[in-house]
Amino acid sequence: MTAGRSNFDAMVAKWNTDGYLVLPGFFDNKRIARVNDLVDELWDSRAAKPNQLIIDTFLGTPETRRTRFSTVPDQVRESPYKLNDLYLDYEDVRQVVLDKELAKIVGLLLGGKALVFNTLNFEYGSGQDDHVDTFYMPPKQANRMLASWMALENISPDSGPLRYYPGSHLIPPYLFSNGKTNVIGAELPAFYSYMKLELEKRGIEPVSFLAGRGDVFIWHAQLFHGGTPIIDPQQTRRSLVTHYYRTAEYRHLFWRLKKVNEHGYYYRRPHQTPH
Numbered sequence: 001m002t003a004g005r006s007n008f009d010a011m012v013a014k015w016n017t018d019g020y021l022v023l024p025g026f027f028d029n030k031r032i033a034r035v036n037d038l039v040d041e042l043w044d045s046r047a048a049k050p051n052q053l054i055i056d057t058f059l060g061t062p063e064t065r066r067t068r069f070s071t072v073p074d075q076v077r078e079s080p081y082k083l084n085d086l087y088l089d090y091e092d093v094r095q096v097v098l099d100k101e102l103a104k105i106v107g108l109l110l111g112g113k114a115l116v117f118n119t120l121n122f123e124y125g126s127g128q129d130d131h132v133d134t135f136y137m138p139p140k141q142a143n144r145m146l147a148s149w150m151a152l153e154n155i156s157p158d159s160g161p162l163r164y165y166p167g168s169h170l171i172p173p174y175l176f177s178n179g180k181t182n183v184i185g186a187e188l189p190a191f192y193s194y195m196k197l198e199l200e201k202r203g204i205e206p207v208s209f210l211a212g213r214g215d216v217f218i219w220h221a222q223l224f225h226g227g228t229p230i231i232d233p234q235q236t237r238r239s240l241v242t243h244y245y246r247t248a249e250y251r252h253l254f255w256r257l258k259k260v261n262e263h264g265y266y267y268r269r270p271h272q273t274p275h
């Protein structure tokens with residue numbers, strides 16, 4: 001996909017109003033297959049060729065755990081999981097999440113070069129409650145963070161598609177009693193009451209993203225979104241989520257910034273810790 005200057009202007013205008021962009025058919029089958037093949041290969045070889053990867057297992061259940069991927073039994077692959085940070089170790093993933101054209105668009109929306117600081121591979125719906133990404137990893141400067149979501153297959157309505165609330169990024173950020181957007185679990189009921197009221201005031205309704213393989217969705221870190229309930233647990237919903245900061249805020253950690261192309265870098269850090 002190529003975008004001329006006027007396309008970029010239109011994109012930014014839409015972004016400012018809606019807090020998201022859809023890039024239909026952005027990735028061709030070959031590039032998507034490379035990511036899916038990598039995930040399959042990692043599952044098949046994880047015991048024989050142990051790696052550093054960390055997985056969140058049994059998402060949405062009391063058994064959910066963050067653990068070493070190389071040690072999990074096959075059965076873990078049959079229910080929702082999140083395979084963390086493939087971008088740290090696999091060039092094929094970096095080449096997709098910092099594809100030149102994508103990184104250029106991300107950079108344009110962030111007002112500087114893109115910096116990937118995490119990736120999450122899902123094989124089923126996340127079932128994640130609606131939230132804003134600044135719950136977990138707020139940027140150093142407001143509006144300098146966003147996420148991309150790539151459909152690694154055609155998404156069926158029963159598989160628990162991503163859902164989002166257009167324009168909700170304009171709702172003033174909710175501050176928890178720590179004075180920040182970082183979530184405090186016990187205060188979530190107050191957060192959801194606030195969001196309900198603000199969404200009603202603005203007449204915002206949720207939209208499910210019924211993506212086709214290769215589509216990319218980009219959302220603002222303050223866009224309210226989550227995973228819809230999974231209706232058919234047999235249906236896969238392969239997707240790749242990436243969070244980006246703006247590189248400018250991380251220049252002081254220059255030894256951790258690795259260039260992928262003129263539009264984007266990735267943040268070299270240790271893998272997550274199991275717990």
Ligand SMILES: O=C(O)CCC(=O)C(=O)O
Binds near residue numbers: 128226227
């Ligand atoms: O893919 C999904 O269902 C939700 C992912 C998400 O909300 C996130 O990673 O922030």
